[in-house]
Amino acid sequence: MTxxxxxxxxxxxxxxxxSAEMFAPHVLDPAVDFxxxxxxxxxxxxxxxxxxxxxxxxxxxxxxxxxxxxxxxMVDQLRRKxxxxxxxxxxGDMATATVSGEFSLVYVAWNSIxxxxxxxxxxxxxxxxxxxxVPGGRFVIELWVPGIRRFPPGQSAVPFAVTDRHVGFDxxxxxxxxxxxxxxxxxxxxxxxxxxSNFRYIWPAECDLMARLAGLVLEQRVADWAQTPFTSDSxxxxxxxxxPMDSVGS
Ligand SMILES: C[S@@+](CC[C@H](N)C(=O)[O-])C[C@H]1O[C@@H](n2cnc3c(N)ncnc32)[C@H](O)[C@@H]1O
Numbered sequence: 001m002t003x004x005x006x007x008x009x010x011x012x013x014x015x016x017x018x019s020a021e022m023f024a025p026h027v028l029d030p031a032v033d034f035x036x037x038x039x040x041x042x043x044x045x046x047x048x049x050x051x052x053x054x055x056x057x058x059x060x061x062x063x064x065x066x067x068x069x070x071x072x073x074m075v076d077q078l079r080r081k082x083x084x085x086x087x088x089x090x091x092g093d094m095a096t097a098t099v100s101g102e103f104s105l106v107y108v109a110w111n112s113i114x115x116x117x118x119x120x121x122x123x124x125x126x127x128x129x130x131x132x133x134v135p136g137g138r139f140v141i142e143l144w145v146p147g148i149r150r151f152p153p154g155q156s157a158v159p160f161a162v163t164d165r166h167v168g169f170d171x172x173x174x175x176x177x178x179x180x181x182x183x184x185x186x187x188x189x190x191x192x193x194x195x196x197s198n199f200r201y202i203w204p205a206e207c208d209l210m211a212r213l214a215g216l217v218l219e220q221r222v223a224d225w226a227q228t229p230f231t232s233d234s235x236x237x238x239x240x241x242x243x244p245m246d247s248v249g250s
Pocket of ligand 1: 002004005006007047048049050051052053054068069070071074092093094095109110112115116
């Protein structure tokens with residue numbers, strides 16, 4: 001049983017359109033470059049692979065990519081792009097599901113680890129990543145830094161998109177580290193569609209502790225896929241943890 005929201009058929013069918021800016025070459029190419037370099041000659045495993053936004057171009061670079069994904073409708077969308085032979089996927093929970101084989105790279109893109117909404121499950125996700133890695137292999141996450149610094153006293157929402165087609169804002173509960181992203185999208189027929197997704201936010205330091213619990217060691221932290229240095233003003237991070245060469249099975 002997972003705490004994650006389940007992405008249904010409707011959300012899956014609209015995903016590539018509503019996330020179009022995340023498919024833009026200037027967003028995707030640096031991510032694929034970064035991950036291809038870390039995978040090297042070895043296979044890669046994407047947790048929460050979705051419709052294959054990252055996995056499909058990574059596989060096109062010659063990296064053997066597998067996935068774990070909770071939502072069958074998201075996998076159905078992926079299957080419109082690549083076959084199960086090209087990019088095999090286990091439908092299951094990234095905190096617990098097992099894929100056969102060992103990987104030089106396990107990664108979770110675009111804040112998806114936050115879809116696990118308990119600390120226990122997030123810890124288990126790190127442990128599951130470590131379990132799938134060869135010694136010397138790497139676990140990479142792309143995650144925002146919680147936008148709490150933007151909250152003046154008394155304000156309960158932080159906008160992240162304000163255009164004539166899309167208004168999006170996050171609300172946070174500082175006690176439980178739970179958050180919700182709210183989206184109001186104007187449709188072509190003039191009506192507005194509301195959607196929300198829930199997450200548990202984590203700071204980089206909490207990620208490091210989860211990695212340590214999984215026997216992983218921090219190797220690199222940058223602000224984005226283009227490897228901009230990570231500073232106290234960074235709003236996101238790409239973190240790379242390594243499974244030590246001398247680690248025994250976890
Ligand atoms: C924002 S989308 C990201 C998809 C893809 N990684 C990308 O970058 O486009 C989040 C994905 O996480 C999946 N997901 C949520 N909870 C999950 C879980 N516990 N295990 C595996 N996948 C999960 C959702 O079904 C959805 O496909």
